[in-house]
Amino acid sequence: xxxxxxxxxxxxxxxxxxxxxxxxxxxxxxxxxxxxxxxxxxxxxxxxxxxxxxxxxxxxxxxxxxxxxxxxxxxxxxxxxxxxxxxxxxxxxxxxxxxxxxxxxxxxxxxxxxxxxxxxxxxxxxxxxxxxxxxxxxxxxxxxxxxxxxxxxxxxxxxxxxxxxxxxxxxxxxxxxxxxxxxxxxxxxxxxxxxxxxxxxxxxxxxxxxxxxxxxxxxxxxxxxxxxxxxxxxxxxxxxxxxxxxxxxxxxxx
Numbered sequence: 001x002x003x004x005x006x007x008x009x010x011x012x013x014x015x016x017x018x019x020x021x022x023x024x025x026x027x028x029x030x031x032x033x034x035x036x037x038x039x040x041x042x043x044x045x046x047x048x049x050x051x052x053x054x055x056x057x058x059x060x061x062x063x064x065x066x067x068x069x070x071x072x073x074x075x076x077x078x079x080x081x082x083x084x085x086x087x088x089x090x091x092x093x094x095x096x097x098x099x100x101x102x103x104x105x106x107x108x109x110x111x112x113x114x115x116x117x118x119x120x121x122x123x124x125x126x127x128x129x130x131x132x133x134x135x136x137x138x139x140x141x142x143x144x145x146x147x148x149x150x151x152x153x154x155x156x157x158x159x160x161x162x163x164x165x166x167x168x169x170x171x172x173x174x175x176x177x178x179x180x181x182x183x184x185x186x187x188x189x190x191x192x193x194x195x196x197x198x199x200x201x202x203x204x205x206x207x208x209x210x211x212x213x214x215x216x217x218x219x220x221x222x223x224x225x226x227x228x229x230x231x232x233x234x235x236x237x238x239x240x241x242x243x244x245x246x247x248x249x250x251x252x253x254x
Contacts, residue, residue, distance in 0.1 A: 012130035015050035022046040023173070027180045034155040034253050038117045040162075040177065041138075047173040055169055055212055056133040062213045072132045075139035075216060079108035093227055094220035096146045104153050108139060137169065140216060147211070147227060149236050150201065155181065155253035156194060156246060160201035160239050167205025168212065178202065181254065188254045189245070197242035204234035 023046040030039035059065040078084065085101070088094025101107060115138055141161075142152060148164055151157035159181035166174035178198050185194030209231040219227060227233075246252070 010126060012052070012126060012128040012134070015053065016045065016048070018049055018172070019046040023176060027176060030177065031180055031184050034158070034181075037111075037114045040173075041115045041117075043177055044171065044173040047176055048171045051169055051171040052134045052137070053130050055137070056130055058210075059133070059212060062210075064215060065213055068213075068215055069129065069132075072129070073217060074132075075136055076108045076112050078217065079139060079143075088220060091223050091225075092221055093143070093146060093224050096224050097143060097220065100142065100146050100152070106142060106152060108142070111138065111142065137212070140211075141165075143216060143220075144211060146224070147231070148201075148204070148233055150239060154243075156197060156239070156242055159185075159194070159198050160236065163198045163201035164205035164208075167202045168208070168210065185254045189249060189251065191245060193238070193242040193245040194254065197236070197239040200234075200236065200238040204236070207234060208232050 023043050026039040026042040026046065030036055030043070056069070059069055079097075085094060085098050088098065144150075144165065145152040145157065145161055148161060150161040150164070152161075159178055162174045162181075163178035165171065166178055178201070182195045182198040185198075186192070211231065214231075222230075246254075
């Protein structure tokens with residue numbers, strides 16, 4: 001009887017090869033249904049290569065970054081602790097995140113569940129520093145919505161935030177999604193407002209402080225306005241123009 005080969009295990013220390021075919025198929029599904037969040041994780045897996053490794057190494061070079069990595073807090077667990085979230089004072093990032101949860105119905109656990117669908121996200125429960133960094137990037141995504149002001153329950157807000165995330169992380173998958181959404185908007189709206197808002201999101205991400213370097217347990221207790229000033233988060237003026245333009249055209253999404 002032939003010996004069965006040992007099952008292949010995911011090693012986060014080995015950069016993933018880019019799979020453009022997978023990325024284009026997933027982008028097509030995502031653009032056809034902007035609520036199909038699973039495709040986002042497929043695109044990340046297909047295109048981000050060694051970006052998580054590079055960002056983890058960058059974190060270690062920052063003052064306090066080594067401590068954050070050493071503690072390796074699982075942010076999905078912290079952000080799912082409603083008693084902890086309810087304890088943040090009005091005006092803080094934590095209070096704004098609480099309002100975000102209540103107004104959207106989203107949750108940290110929900111994002112984790114979507115990421116696990118059919119193996120779209122490989123860093124689940126892997127005990128490795130790079131896998132932890134990948135989970136952290138996933139789990140703080142909605143906090144970035146709160147900090148930047150880009151709404152999560154609209155396609156425009158997501159497109160702007162993925163452009164911001166591309167600038168912040170260098171993850172090609174983010175840029176691929178942003179470009180796809182921006183180009184689709186030209187065909188659907190016949191106007192440049194959506195496109196300009198996405199470009200603005202990228203520019204704001206380039207100018208802002210590096211959000212991956214933040215201790216989020218501490219940041220959540222800071223006033224939101226103070227955090228935006230400290231991290232040089234730009235005012236999303238073109239985003240608001242595009243919101244109004246879409247509303248005027250009767251478009252909730254693209």
